[in-house]
Amino acid sequence: MNPLPTYADVVAASERIQGHAHKTPVLTSRTVDEQFGAQVFFKCENLQRMGAFKFRGGFNALAKFTPEQRRLGVVAFSSGNHAQAIALSARILGIPATIVMPKDAPAAKVAATKGYGGTVVLYDRYTEDREQIGRELADKHGLTLIPPYDHADVLAGQGTAAKELVEEVGPLDAFFAPLGGGGLLSGSALALRALAPDCSIYGVEPEAGNDGQQSFRKGAIVNIEVPKTIADGAQTQHLGAITFPLIQRDVTDILTASDAELVDCMGFLASRMKLVVEPTGCLGFAAARRMKGELKGRKVGVLLSGGNVDMARFASLLAAAG
Amino acid sequence: MNPLPTYADVVAASERIQGHAHKTPVLTSRTVDEQFGAQVFFKCENLQRMGAFKFRGGFNALAKFTPEQRRLGVVAFSSGNHAQAIALSARILGIPATIVMPKDAPAAKVAATKGYGGTVVLYDRYTEDREQIGRELADKHGLTLIPPYDHADVLAGQGTAAKELVEEVGPLDAFFAPLGGGGLLSGSALALRALAPDCSIYGVEPEAGNDGQQSFRKGAIVNIEVPKTIADGAQTQHLGAITFPLIQRDVTDILTASDAELVDCMGFLASRMKLVVEPTGCLGFAAARRMKGELKGRKVGVLLSGGNVDMARFASLLAAAG
Numbered sequence: 001m002n003p004l005p006t007y008a009d010v011v012a013a014s015e016r017i018q019g020h021a022h023k024t025p026v027l028t029s030r031t032v033d034e035q036f037g038a039q040v041f042f043k044c045e046n047l048q049r050m051g052a053f054k055f056r057g058g059f060n061a062l063a064k065f066t067p068e069q070r071r072l073g074v075v076a077f078s079s080g081n082h083a084q085a086i087a088l089s090a091r092i093l094g095i096p097a098t099i100v101m102p103k104d105a106p107a108a109k110v111a112a113t114k115g116y117g118g119t120v121v122l123y124d125r126y127t128e129d130r131e132q133i134g135r136e137l138a139d140k141h142g143l144t145l146i147p148p149y150d151h152a153d154v155l156a157g158q159g160t161a162a163k164e165l166v167e168e169v170g171p172l173d174a175f176f177a178p179l180g181g182g183g184l185l186s187g188s189a190l191a192l193r194a195l196a197p198d199c200s201i202y203g204v205e206p207e208a209g210n211d212g213q214q215s216f217r218k219g220a221i222v223n224i225e226v227p228k229t230i231a232d233g234a235q236t237q238h239l240g241a242i243t244f245p246l247i248q249r250d251v252t253d254i255l256t257a258s259d260a261e262l263v264d265c266m267g268f269l270a271s272r273m274k275l276v277v278e279p280t281g282c283l284g285f286a287a288a289r290r291m292k293g294e295l296k297g298r299k300v301g302v303l304l305s306g307g308n309v310d311m312a313r314f315a316s317l318l319a320a321a322g
Numbered sequence: 323m324n325p326l327p328t329y330a331d332v333v334a335a336s337e338r339i340q341g342h343a344h345k346t347p348v349l350t351s352r353t354v355d356e357q358f359g360a361q362v363f364f365k366c367e368n369l370q371r372m373g374a375f376k377f378r379g380g381f382n383a384l385a386k387f388t389p390e391q392r393r394l395g396v397v398a399f400s401s402g403n404h405a406q407a408i409a410l411s412a413r414i415l416g417i418p419a420t421i422v423m424p425k426d427a428p429a430a431k432v433a434a435t436k437g438y439g440g441t442v443v444l445y446d447r448y449t450e451d452r453e454q455i456g457r458e459l460a461d462k463h464g465l466t467l468i469p470p471y472d473h474a475d476v477l478a479g480q481g482t483a484a485k486e487l488v489e490e491v492g493p494l495d496a497f498f499a500p501l502g503g504g505g506l507l508s509g510s511a512l513a514l515r516a517l518a519p520d521c522s523i524y525g526v527e528p529e530a531g532n533d534g535q536q537s538f539r540k541g542a543i544v545n546i547e548v549p550k551t552i553a554d555g556a557q558t559q560h561l562g563a564i565t566f567p568l569i570q571r572d573v574t575d576i577l578t579a580s581d582a583e584l585v586d587c588m589g590f591l592a593s594r595m596k597l598v599v600e601p602t603g604c605l606g607f608a609a610a611r612r613m614k615g616e617l618k619g620r621k622v623g624v625l626l627s628g629g630n631v632d633m634a635r636f637a638s639l640l641a642a643a644g
Binding site for chain 2: 022025027028030046047049051267270271272273274275276277307311312314315316318319321
């Protein structure tokens with residue numbers, strides 16, 4: 001097995017994505033600061049290109065392709081932000097991209113992926129295995145498969161957001177980020193351990209899908225059924241072979257948030273901070289709010305990971321937030 | 323009559339608000355740039371404190387109070403963002419604030435104004451005259467009345483947003499901002515004429531309330547009935563004695579946008595740029611879109627003026643945007 005990626009890989013990723021990824025703004029809210037009795041810095045990856053941090057990792061991975069890999073192309077399987085990240089990065093770099101998506105994926109997401117120039121291959125999620133389809137396409141056409149999180153270059157790219165955050169606001173005492181497969185969390189932890197060694201680092205999962213929390217406590221990767229949650233970006237069933245050891249080594253704890261808390265945070269971020277954040281993107285903020293009593297006087301980073309939510313769904317969730 | 327304010331007043335305002343107002347982010351969208359064939363820079367005053375540019379002018383005006391004025395207090399009449407701007411600025415500066423609001427103002431706005439520590443005086447908008455109430459309170463208690471736009475310090479403060487924009491992205495070829503009473507537009511024009519002398523400057527009104535356009539063309543202030551439009555921040559009936567001559571002198575043209583265009587822009591800004599922008603805040607973008615054929619290859623500034631929209635209303639407008 002290859003050695004685990006290090007902070008040097010995050011630094012290299014940061015140079016590679018420069019001029020392609022947005023250096024997203026860090027926003028603050030006096031209301032939040034007063035509620036917390038702390039300084040809270042929101043890193044707005046919902047304002048990243050294609051609406052989520054995933055562009056960082058996707059672009060970094062593709063930018064490292066050899067000329068031969070570039071010529072043959074990339075394949076990815078995803079129904080969400082990873083698909084768009086790979087399709088857009090591939091278009092920028094002039095690499096042919098094939099994206100394997102479920103037949104019942106939202107039409108808007110399929111259209112967005114095609115809009116970025118990706119070739120979409122649809123599969124039936126009840127009878128077919130997307131990983132197998134992806135691997136077969138890779139073998140048959142010599143494509144390079146880029147998985148959504150368990151990949152050194154992907155997670156190093158994701159770590160660049162936390163790096164930018166600390167470079168802008170200085171060392172943090174605590175940091176909260178959503179946790180799905182662990183690419184964002186493990187990459188962020190690489191950056192934070194280097195730049196803010198005393199920072200407490202929290203990954204936050206949906207309550208219904210706490211496989212990461214179970215794995216962290218057990219010391220081994222736990223698999224779960226696809227969890228029922230509105231946080232569709234964190235419906236992963238297990239951490240990865242690369243992300244898990246990094247999380248075990250560098251992360252302070254894994255927390256959870258309920259769907260009701262996510263809806264409430266989404267409403268607050270829209271009404272008070274004027275930001276559209278998808279439910280998954282609210283995980284970090286929801287957990288930070290829950291433990292705000294312990295954060296008094298501290299400098300807190302909250303990563304808002306994405307804003308890709310269908311507007312009809314967003315409107316109905318806002319109505320539910322009241 | 324006092325001489326008209328100049329760019330020096332905008333520079334002084336900019337120093338006064340520093341550390342109090344946010345230096346709001348400038349965002350870009352590749353999608354918009356591709357649609358326009360131009361570089362479009364969005365100055366996000368929806369991300370300003372209290373959710374709108376109005377904080378800049380309100381704070382600047384109050385920061386100039388003499389010790390005697392500070393002790394006696396400020397009075398303002400407004401049902402919208404100006405009320406909150408004065409209440410919040412007064413709280414920061416330790417000045418007692420009285421805000422005259424209509425009895426039927428949204429409960430949320432009354433609550434927000436009280437939340438900032440303002441004393442709210444309610445009046446009946448069908449039988450009472452808010453200006454008279456404001457002036458009576460001013461006379462009786464020695465309060466200083468700060469009007470929402472027709473005031474040198476208010477408009478100089480509003481001009482700081484355009485100043486920041488040009489300082490960040492360089493001289494612009496065209497600039498679009500919402501137009502209500504003209505505080506934002508005339509202040510922006512002071513900054514732009516100094517920093518980007520060749521920039522075309524456009525004020526944008528709701529189609530149903532084009533008093534500014536009529537005034538600009540006629541060469542005299544035209545009064546209209548309260549217009550029916552979803553752009554509630556631009557339901558002004560006439561330009562001001564200070565804002566009008568500045569607009570006449572410095573502005574290129576006054577354009578309009580329909581409510582349907584505002585809804586469409588609001589939906590786009592939410593779904594693609596992840597920003598909550600109130601209908602009034604979309605006026606500049608709507609007009610820029612309409613004339614995008616003439617903007618090819620240009621460097622365009624669009625000021626998104628605010629994001630204070632009730633979430634239930636926002637959700638229903640999003641649903642209408644489809």
